[in-house]
Amino acid sequence: MPAPSQGLTLLSPLDLPLRRGFSFVRSIAFRLLARRIRRVLEDWQSKSFVYLVYHPEGVRVLESLDPAVVAYDCVDDLVTQPHIASRPRLARALLASESRLIERADLVFATSPALAARLVRVNPRTHLITNVADFDHFSTLRPEPPGLKDIPRPRAAYAGALDPYKLDYSLIEGLLTDLPDLHLVLIGPACTAGPNPALNALESHPRVHHLGVVEYQALPGYLQAMDVLIMPYVLSDHTRHIFPLKTFEYLATGRPVVSSPLEALGPLGPAISLCDHRESWSLSIRRAIQKPEEGRESRQELARRNTWDERVSRIEALLETALTGGVSP
Numbered sequence: 001m002p003a004p005s006q007g008l009t010l011l012s013p014l015d016l017p018l019r020r021g022f023s024f025v026r027s028i029a030f031r032l033l034a035r036r037i038r039r040v041l042e043d044w045q046s047k048s049f050v051y052l053v054y055h056p057e058g059v060r061v062l063e064s065l066d067p068a069v070v071a072y073d074c075v076d077d078l079v080t081q082p083h084i085a086s087r088p089r090l091a092r093a094l095l096a097s098e099s100r101l102i103e104r105a106d107l108v109f110a111t112s113p114a115l116a117a118r119l120v121r122v123n124p125r126t127h128l129i130t131n132v133a134d135f136d137h138f139s140t141l142r143p144e145p146p147g148l149k150d151i152p153r154p155r156a157a158y159a160g161a162l163d164p165y166k167l168d169y170s171l172i173e174g175l176l177t178d179l180p181d182l183h184l185v186l187i188g189p190a191c192t193a194g195p196n197p198a199l200n201a202l203e204s205h206p207r208v209h210h211l212g213v214v215e216y217q218a219l220p221g222y223l224q225a226m227d228v229l230i231m232p233y234v235l236s237d238h239t240r241h242i243f244p245l246k247t248f249e250y251l252a253t254g255r256p257v258v259s260s261p262l263e264a265l266g267p268l269g270p271a272i273s274l275c276d277h278r279e280s281w282s283l284s285i286r287r288a289i290q291k292p293e294e295g296r297e298s299r300q301e302l303a304r305r306n307t308w309d310e311r312v313s314r315i316e317a318l319l320e321t322a323l324t325g326g327v328s329p
Helices: 023-042 056-063 088-104 113-120 135-139 169-178 197-202 219-224 246-253 263-268 278-290 296-304 308-323
Strands: 050-053 069-074 107-110 126-128 155-159 183-187 208-212 228-231 257-259
Touching: 023 056, 050 056, 056 088, 069 088, 069 308, 107 113, 107 308, 113 126, 113 263, 135 219, 135 246, 135 296, 155 219, 169 183, 169 197, 169 278, 183 219, 219 246, 228 246, 228 278, 246 257, 246 296, 257 278
Parallel strands: 050 069, 069 107, 107 126, 155 183, 155 228, 183 208, 228 257
Antiparallel strands: none
């Protein structure tokens, strides 16, 4: 564990004992975590600290700590995920934890307009701060990965979790019919929340190539070797609240991007072709393949303005204001 003088101390809840099970058991687990945090704080000259929470269950630590500022970084509407929504007791517990956290937070960060609109009704100190990308990592040109040499062009790729509650597999099948020369490259885990029979069926298609998980360091080379990058999301209450992390990663490569019309992506047109039906998808992909350089500079410029440095700077400024007592809605 790095010493506090190095500026970072890591306490991973992944090794937290008793963290699964009944609510009272999880309460004990989070008290143990709070005790570990207090031990670290004892070595600091200043006892003032910011508690930045990523998951609503983190509110349990507040029972045993007294941070100067509490900030909730909300990146997803968790209870709309099927593996949570299908378990009413878990969904109710998660909603209760999030409600306590939102009310207690001095600051709330939301990654999509739909999330921000929901959260600001409870906490007026909610700020829309979307997901971003490491521009240099995804824009720096890389050689084509050897694993793609046997996949003919034109190629379209999706990179991310392949769960059927996220991806519109009927749309994907339709595109393979409408675009008989297109090869589809899928990058990512087959599932993160249960079985994926839709992917199992799709993998038998001769123009579908599921590469599995690709390491982050190698991912830009795969994306740059495509003719078009796609986000064929199913439209649902869950995806209405998302701002895909891959958005600016895609744009940073300069490759054309085609997506389902997610609410959060509306302001990014025309850098992204937003398609609400199968025919417009096919037309947009054909256009992207025929004119891959059209709009490249504007796509990359948009990604250049939305980096992790920019996001962190905004959060730091809000936290600094909160620490000095000047929080404003």
